[in-house]
Amino acid sequence: xxxxAQSPRYKITEKSQAVAFWCDPISGHATLYWYxxxxxxxxxxxxxxxxxxxxxxxxxxxxxFSAERLKGVDSTLKIQPxxxxxxxxxxxxxxxxxxxxxxxxxxxxxxxxxx
Amino acid sequence: xxxxxxxxxxxxxxxxxxxxxxxxxxxxxxxYLFWYVQSPGxxxxxxxxxxxxxxxxxxxxxxxxxxxxxxxxFNLRKPSVHWSDAAEYFCxxxxxxxxxxxxxxxxxxxxxxx
Numbered sequence: 018x019x020x021x022a023q024s025p026r027y028k029i030t031e032k033s034q035a036v037a038f039w040c041d042p043i044s045g046h047a048t049l050y051w052y053x054x055x056x057x058x059x060x061x062x063x064x065x066x067x068x069x070x071x072x073x074x075x076x077x078x079x080x081x082f083s084a085e086r087l088k089g090v091d092s093t094l095k096i097q098p099x100x101x102x103x104x105x106x107x108x109x110x111x112x113x114x115x116x117x118x119x120x121x122x123x124x125x126x127x128x129x130x131x132x
Numbered sequence: 133x134x135x136x137x138x139x140x141x142x143x144x145x146x147x148x149x150x151x152x153x154x155x156x157x158x159x160x161x162x163x164y165l166f167w168y169v170q171s172p173g174x175x176x177x178x179x180x181x182x183x184x185x186x187x188x189x190x191x192x193x194x195x196x197x198x199x200x201x202x203x204x205x206f207n208l209r210k211p212s213v214h215w216s217d218a219a220e221y222f223c224x225x226x227x228x229x230x231x232x233x234x235x236x237x238x239x240x241x242x243x244x245x246x
Contacts, residue, residue: 021175050232059136059222059236060176073233108175112232121232123168123175 019043021124023109029130035097038127042091042111048072050121051084051094054106066092099131134159134225138237145213146245153208153240155223164226165206166234167197171219179221182206193217218244 022041030036042049047068052060063082065073068089077084081100086092096103106128112121135158145151157163164183168176180191187199197208206223220241224234 048232057238059224059238060234061236062233065233110176110232120178120181121234123177125173125175128173 019122021109021111021122023107023124023127025127026125027128027130029132030099032101032131033098035095036099036129037093037095038107038109038129040092040094040109040124042109043113043122046111046113046122047089048112049086049092050110050112051092052108052110054108054126056105060106060108063094096129099129101131104129104131134163134235136223136225136235136237138221138223138240140240141238142241142243144243144245147215148212151208151210151213151217151242153221153223153242155206155208155237156204157206157223157225158204159225163206165197165199166224166226167191167195167206167208168222168224168236169193169219170222170239176222179208181226213242213244215244215246218242 024039049066051063053063054060063077064084066086069086084094106126108126109124110121137156139154166181167179169179170176179195180189182189182199189197195210199206220239222239223237227233
């Protein structure tokens with residue numbers, strides 16, 4: 018069964034260091050999303066891609082976060098420098114369109130701990 | 133602005149008992165509503181979704197949800213819970229312009245006791 022792949026599963030980093038997460042969506046899915054889930058809260062959308070273009074990054078803290086999807090397939094989310102408050106689960110999701118019979122599929126996430 | 137409220141942070145239920153999780157939404161138009169489940173350390177799995185039509189929606193794992201426009205609610209139910217239903221459950225409102233773009237509630241943690 019096709020799934021959204023994310024790596025690493027877990028990451029511990031010191032504050033002020035750089036960290037990056039990778040997501041490989043389901044093959045053929047044009048739309049890709051990065052969500053951040055702070056412990057005890059629901060996921061919040063950080064950025065949305067349509068193919069290689071950013072569609073919505075209004076909630077992305079652009080002073081330290083960046084995201085790219087250069088070839089419209091896999092994507093990287095980067096934080097530089099990391100802060101203690103960035104500790105969270107980072108979830109990637111993908112979907113193949115806007116029809117009512119489609120669905121967004123989530124990866125297992127990357128758990129980031131900033132120390 | 134759209135929003136989702138899950139009033140219950142934590143629910144404990146005995147195995148075999150019924151379960152109901154509450155969800156209230158605020159949305160200007162007809163909402164697309166979803167319930168997702170998240171097991172510890174895992175991603176989100178879609179349980180069911182509502183767009184229009186029949187207000188009682190059947191999902192996977194024996195779950196169902198009922199859309200009540202007058203109450204702005206979309207409560208999730210299961211007649212008889214299993215120990216494997218212990219997880220966190222999220223209600224979400226979807227965007228009409230982009231699949232996968234959600235406003236999530238804060239979640240309800242479900243604990244199942246023997």
